[in-house]
Amino acid sequence: MGYGSEQPTGETSHGVYRTTPARTGKMLVIMFGIIIVGGAIFFSMWDYWICCPAPVVAMMAGEDGPTESAVFTGDILSQDLSFIESSDFRTLAFNALPGESGNNPSIQMSVGDKVVFNVDNAGRSFHSFGVTANDEGFSGVVPGSDIGTASNPLKPGEGGTSEFIAGEEGIFYYICTVPGHREQGMVGQIIVGDVSAPVMEPKVVEEVMEPKVVEEVMELESTPVEFSGVISLPMGSGAPGCDDTNECYIPFNTSVSEGEEITWSNDDTAPHTVTSGPPGSPDAIFDSGMLMAGDTFSVTLDDSGEYPYYCMVHPWMTGIISVN
Ligand SMILES: [Cu+2]
Numbered sequence: 001m002g003y004g005s006e007q008p009t010g011e012t013s014h015g016v017y018r019t020t021p022a023r024t025g026k027m028l029v030i031m032f033g034i035i036i037v038g039g040a041i042f043f044s045m046w047d048y049w050i051c052c053p054a055p056v057v058a059m060m061a062g063e064d065g066p067t068e069s070a071v072f073t074g075d076i077l078s079q080d081l082s083f084i085e086s087s088d089f090r091t092l093a094f095n096a097l098p099g100e101s102g103n104n105p106s107i108q109m110s111v112g113d114k115v116v117f118n119v120d121n122a123g124r125s126f127h128s129f130g131v132t133a134n135d136e137g138f139s140g141v142v143p144g145s146d147i148g149t150a151s152n153p154l155k156p157g158e159g160g161t162s163e164f165i166a167g168e169e170g171i172f173y174y175i176c177t178v179p180g181h182r183e184q185g186m187v188g189q190i191i192v193g194d195v196s197a198p199v200m201e202p203k204v205v206e207e208v209m210e211p212k213v214v215e216e217v218m219e220l221e222s223t224p225v226e227f228s229g230v231i232s233l234p235m236g237s238g239a240p241g242c243d244d245t246n247e248c249y250i251p252f253n254t255s256v257s258e259g260e261e262i263t264w265s266n267d268d269t270a271p272h273t274v275t276s277g278p279p280g281s282p283d284a285i286f287d288s289g290m291l292m293a294g295d296t297f298s299v300t301l302d303d304s305g306e307y308p309y310y311c312m313v314h315p316w317m318t319g320i321i322s323v324n
Pocket residue numbers: 083092126127128176177178181186
């Protein structure tokens with residue numbers, strides 16, 4: 001039976017369409033043209049595609065966070081920033097301490113410009129980075145400008161990059177987003193457009209601690225108190241001041257027996273650590289890692305002796321374990 005005889009219409013030789021090499025070539029040219037033009041449009045908008053997280057991500061980043069995405073249209077600036085600390089950890093800053101040149105450098109940019117931050121933690125404490133429009137506090141961090149978070153900060157020696165695109169005129173602030181660190185001096189201005197920047201009060205190293213008083217307090221409070229269930233990291237220990245009375249860990253000096261389990265409880269709202277060693281010099285005997293609000297940490301020490309410890313986030317917080 002022949003092929004053609006099955007066609008119900010009776011057509012026998014025109015059922016299969018054929019093309020010519022010339023027509024195939026033309027089709028390929030049109031297809032490649034579409035791909036090239038479409039690709040050019042797509043990649044020319046690359047900065048737009050990658051500039052900002054999806055709106056839902058931006059919404060989750062903070063209740064008062066910006067919801068509009070800024071579009072990069074201008075120049076790219078680069079800014080190196082290092083987290084640094086005074087030796088007593090009371091004064092914090094970027095690049096240089098207050099009064100020294102290069103302290104918390106101001107950044108001037110135009111609407112649509114992008115600043116790329118190269119940030120490193122040159123301190124001995126924990127820090128994290130972000131840009132906010134809020135003139136106080138640590139919230140409202142612009143999505144994409146953040147490096148680390150208060151609960152997952154940069155450890156000493158760590159670093160990262162981020163970027164900020166100025167979507168509108170005004171004053172923005174780059175800050176350490178660890179609660180309290182901005183207030184201790186880790187903040188600089190980003191001046192966008194032709195606006196007059198408010199004069200930032202230079203962070204003053206206010207109280208020069210009288211060493212004699214501190215010694216007295218230390219003597220007074222450092223009599224070991226027998227461990228009774230839990231050592232508290234009290235509310236408010238994330239701000240300097242609790243060290244004036246040795247009340248950053250309560251009790252300040254805790255005595256335990258060899259092999260007795262010791263437990264700490266973070267009763268503050270801020271994250272803290274319980275890290276053995278003198279402030280800024282962890283000795284790796286014990287380390288809680290980040291303790292969130294309400295978290296506890298336990299350790300057992302088998303050798304008698306005095307074990308100083310501190311908080312990596314707030315190195316003015318110190319305590320002592322005396323093992324008998
Ligand atoms: Cu910090």
